[in-house]
Amino acid sequence: MLKIGLTGGIGSGKSTVAALLAERGAVVVDADRLAREAVAPGTPGLTAIAEEFGPGVLTEDGALDRAALASVVFADPAARARLDAIVHPRVRARAAELAAAAPPGSVVVQDVPLLVETGQAGSFDLVLVVETEAETRVARLVDRGLSAADARARIASQATDEQRRAVADVVLRNDGAPEELAAQVQRFWSERVEPATR
Structure with a gap:
């Protein structure tokens, strides 16, 4: 491989x-797509983000409000680091699974x-x-x-x-x-x- x-x-x-x-x-493994999956409604990732950043980063129907979260993390490197600590390990683990599942060679x-x-x-x-x-x-x-x-x-x-x-x-x-x-x-x-x- x-x-x-x-x-x-x-x-x-x-x-x-x-x-x-x-x-x-x-075989393409898209980290952005995996990051979206990691914070989809009902996932532990989204629960962790809501616990870390409060209900203001969720939409009325409980999905991630990307614009609201972006306004918090892009201006604050410490907040962004907290978000990365939630999302990145989940993305890396899923990417490793997908890579391992690719056919030999x-x-x-x-x-x-x-x-x-x-x-x-x-x-x-x-x-x-x-x-x-x-x-x-x-x-x-x-x-x-x-x-x-x-x-x-x-x-x-x-x-x-x-x-x-x-x-x-x-x-x-x-x-x-x-x-x-x-x-x-x-x-x-x-x-x-x-x-x-x-």
Whole structure:
């Protein structure tokens, strides 16, 4: 099994790269999706968040109010650390289960937005980083409905490009056309993945 850690800042295009790798046969484990599952209604994760942050982070029907929770944790590093202590262990445990369930000889790509921040780079055979200029990322996030100020705050709360590059085996640039990114993914697959799985 070849274990690839895929990371990059919010709005960099990680999901696009994950989809391109899945098209080539990789088993993709999406940490963001697992994080949503970990705090779904009725889960111990959601119960722990409500106990830690109070009923104000829940909607009327008892689901997580993401906007309310974000307003608490993005401005307060200590609160964010408390949230991470609830969510991250659950996500890592589920990701490990899914990776272990992949067929022998699989290429398992774990899409981990906070790979650098959580110190997981050493857990992978290869670390693949998607990098995009900050203003391009801001524009993408504004297109998704965030304010420019919120987009910049989210970017600032994550690792820097330099910190990601320091753990990267391969860096993909995603400032150009979609075809350029696809070509880089194909090159990565043929030069790094295929030789490692023969």
